[in-house]
Amino acid sequence: MKHSYALLLIMSCTLALKAGEVRLHGSAKELKRSHVELQYAGSASEISNYRSVRIPVDAEGNFDITFPLEHPAYYTTGMHVLYLSPGDDLEILFSRSPARTLFTGRGSEANSYLKGWRWDDNRHTGLSVIEKPPIEQVIEKVDSLAEERLHELATLTEADKRFQKLETARIAANRISVYFNYIYCTEYYRWDDPTEAKEEKKLAYYRTLKEKVEPLLHQIDRDEEWLECPAVREVLLECLRSKVFTFRVSKKIAHLSDIIRESTGMDAGISKASLDAYREYARHIKEIPFREAFEAKLAARVRLMEGAPAVDIALQDPSGKRAKLSDYRGKVLFIDFWATWCIPCLAQAPHVKSLSEKYNRIEFIAISIDQEEAKWRSKLERDGEKGPIKEFIANVYEVADAWDLSTIPRFVLIDAEFKIITAFAPRPSDKSAIEQLLDQYNK
Numbered sequence: 001m002k003h004s005y006a007l008l009l010i011m012s013c014t015l016a017l018k019a020g021e022v023r024l025h026g027s028a029k030e031l032k033r034s035h036v037e038l039q040y041a042g043s044a045s046e047i048s049n050y051r052s053v054r055i056p057v058d059a060e061g062n063f064d065i066t067f068p069l070e071h072p073a074y075y076t077t078g079m080h081v082l083y084l085s086p087g088d089d090l091e092i093l094f095s096r097s098p099a100r101t102l103f104t105g106r107g108s109e110a111n112s113y114l115k116g117w118r119w120d121d122n123r124h125t126g127l128s129v130i131e132k133p134p135i136e137q138v139i140e141k142v143d144s145l146a147e148e149r150l151h152e153l154a155t156l157t158e159a160d161k162r163f164q165k166l167e168t169a170r171i172a173a174n175r176i177s178v179y180f181n182y183i184y185c186t187e188y189y190r191w192d193d194p195t196e197a198k199e200e201k202k203l204a205y206y207r208t209l210k211e212k213v214e215p216l217l218h219q220i221d222r223d224e225e226w227l228e229c230p231a232v233r234e235v236l237l238e239c240l241r242s243k244v245f246t247f248r249v250s251k252k253i254a255h256l257s258d259i260i261r262e263s264t265g266m267d268a269g270i271s272k273a274s275l276d277a278y279r280e281y282a283r284h285i286k287e288i289p290f291r292e293a294f295e296a297k298l299a300a301r302v303r304l305m306e307g308a309p310a311v312d313i314a315l316q317d318p319s320g321k322r323a324k325l326s327d328y329r330g331k332v333l334f335i336d337f338w339a340t341w342c343i344p345c346l347a348q349a350p351h352v353k354s355l356s357e358k359y360n361r362i363e364f365i366a367i368s369i370d371q372e373e374a375k376w377r378s379k380l381e382r383d384g385e386k387g388p389i390k391e392f393i394a395n396v397y398e399v400a401d402a403w404d405l406s407t408i409p410r411f412v413l414i415d416a417e418f419k420i421i422t423a424f425a426p427r428p429s430d431k432s433a434i435e436q437l438l439d440q441y442n443k
Contacts, residue, residue: 019086019087020068020069020070020086021066021067021068021069021086021087022066022067022068022069022084022085022086022087022088022089022090022107023064023065023066023088023089023090024038024055024063024064024065024066024084024088024090024092025062025063025064025065025090025091025092026062026063026090026091026092026093026094027061027062027063027092027093027094028055028057028061028062028063028092028094029060029061029062029094030061030094030095030096031057031061031078031094031096032061032371032372033057033371034056034057034395034397035054035055035056035057035397036054036055036057036063036077036094037052037053037054037055037077037397038052038053038054038055038075038076038077038082039052039075039076039077040052040053040073040074040075041073041074041075041076041081041230042073042074042228042289043227043228043233043252043256043289043290044287044289044290044292044293045230045293046233046237046256046260047256047259047260047263047290047293047294047297048263048293048294048296048297048300049406050292050293050296050297051293053065053067053075054397069084069085069086069088070086071086072084072085072086072160072162072163073228074228074229074230076230079097079098080094080098080101080115081098081114081115081230082111082114083107083110083111083114083163084107085107085110085160087106088105088106088107089105089106089107090103090104090105090106090107090108090111091103091104091105091108092111098115099115099116099117101115103115109156109157109158109159110156110158110159110163113152113153113156113159113167116149116152117145132185132186133185135179135182135185135186138178138179138182138185139179139212142175142178142179143175146171146172146174146175149171150168150171153167153168153171162225165223165225165226166225166226166228166229166232167229169219169220169223169226169229169232170229170231170232172216172219172220172232173216173220173229173231173232173234173235173236174231175216176213176216176217176235176239177231177234177235179209179212179213180206180209180235180238183201183202183205186205188201188202188204188205189201202242203242203244206242206244206245207244210244210245210246213239213245214245214246214247217235217236217239217245217247218247218248220232220235220236221236221247221248221249221250222248224250224251224252224253227250227252227253227256233253233256236253237253237256237257237260240253240254240257241257252287255285255286255287255290256287256290259285259290259294262278262281262294263294263297265278266278266297266298266301267424268424269301269304269305269306269422269423269424270298270301270302270305271305271306272305272306275298275302275305278298279298281294282294282295282298300404301404303404304403304404304420304423304424305420306420306421306422307419307420308419308420309418309419309420310325310326310333310412310414310418310419310420311402311403312324312325312326312402313325313367313394313395313398313399313402313403314394314395314398315367315392315393315394316392316393316394317390317391317392318377318380318391323392325365326418328363328365329416329417329418330416331362331363331416332361332362332363332413332414332415332416332421332441332442333362333363333365333412333413333414334355334356334359334362334363334364334365334411334412334413334425334438335365335367335411335412335413335414336348336352336364336365336366336367336389336409336411337367337369337399337403337405337408337409337410337411337412338366338367338368338369338408338409339368339369339370339408340368340370340375340376340379341370341375342408342409344408344409345408345409347429348409348427348428348429349383351427351428351429351431352364352366352389352428353387353389354428355428355434355435355438356387356388356389357387357388358435359438359442360388360442361441361442361443362438362441362442363390364388364389364390365389365390365392366389366390366391366392367392367393367394367399368391368392368393368394369393369394369395369396369399369400369405369408370393370396371396373393376393403423404423409427410423410424411424411425411426411427411428411434412424412425413425413437413438413441415441421437421441422437425437
């Protein structure tokens with residue numbers, strides 16, 4: 001899940017669209033959500049998702065929104081991938097399964113094509129960790145699927161030429177992605193290997209693919225515009241990081257890679273000492289969208305610096321009682337943002353419980369961002385007694401906006417004056433680091 005900085009809540013449009021606008025309307029009833037988060041998937045989204053669109057859904061599950069769009073772009077929501085162009089007037093009947101989602105209206109042809117089978121679905125590509133088919137069999141299957149997909153693309157009559165070129169590049173990139181993912185069927189991969197060993201084995205495996213992968217890389221490294229396609233961008237960035245393959249490294253992909261590396265430094269928060277350095281770096285970013293994305297991420301991190309006021313959010317406990325985070329002002333708070341579907345979150349839960357029992361002068365608060373309250377309640381009931389941890393659920397969008405929550409689990413420490421100690425605390429499983437921090441405040 002990525003953070004949205006832009007709330008585009010524009011009233012429904014019954015008149016003709018103006019130049020540079022897109023209208024989306026229809027039903028998201030099956031999704032059972034109060035909002036649909038439409039995440040911008042262009043190249044700048046690798047830095048921060050500052051151009052996302054939040055689509056409000058009414059009580060009947062309907063939505064109707066018009067928002068500005070200067071250039072065609074990919075967007076994602078859940079497992080859905082959309083391609084929107086200025087002037088699109090698209091009716092969408094969302095389903096939980098992209099294959100069952102229906103599109104009508106201007107822009108529907110490209111989006112109907114995109115909802116076709118997914119390359120990361122092992123049922124289509126032939127990958128199976130259990131059966132571990134020979135790579136020759138997987139390659140034959142993938143190459144056949146690529147030809148099938150190219151044929152489908154060639155039958156489109158309404159989609160613009162840019163989309164045709166981007167999708168042709170996407171197919172080549174997806175082939176590479178499947179070859180890369182085959183590592184999980186080989187002796188190169190063991191789930192219990194240390195991180196360093198996994199990286200070394202991955203690079204060794206990549207070297208076995210050079211002859212197969214490099215011709216495909218040469219199909220997608222020629223046009224910087226293709227970086228706006230997520231699949232192409234992800235493959236080129238991975239190949240650039242690996243330093244295994246020979247291909248054309250454009251100025252744009254090299255620049256983007258450098259900015260991603262710099263922006264990643266903010267993922268553990270920023271300090272007053274590092275703020276000026278980040279601001280100076282931003283001033284030298286030449287690509288305007290990249291600079292805007294970097295500055296948006298920096299602004300979000302500034303709001304969460306040490307000593308800044310903690311951001312209040314609405315909470316609900318398992319009994320349905322309403323509360324606010326600020327109700328616990330006066331105590332040092334350890335916040336665990338999690339969800340029932342988040343495997344890493346569940347892995348941290350026993351460690352959180354142990355900390356809550358050891359540090360009895362710190363208030364431990366677990367805040368679920370589940371969108372299905374029933375699943376959260378069911379999980380709590382199955383788990384039973386969780387010690388002194390207070391359990392709440394909160395609106396995922398409010399939490400994301402308030403705490404710049406792009407990934408979970410996230411752990412936050414707030415002082416008794418309701419000011420931020422750290423918005424990016426160490427994971428509880430990192431016992432030495434987290435206990436060194438908590439020891440200072442268990443007084």
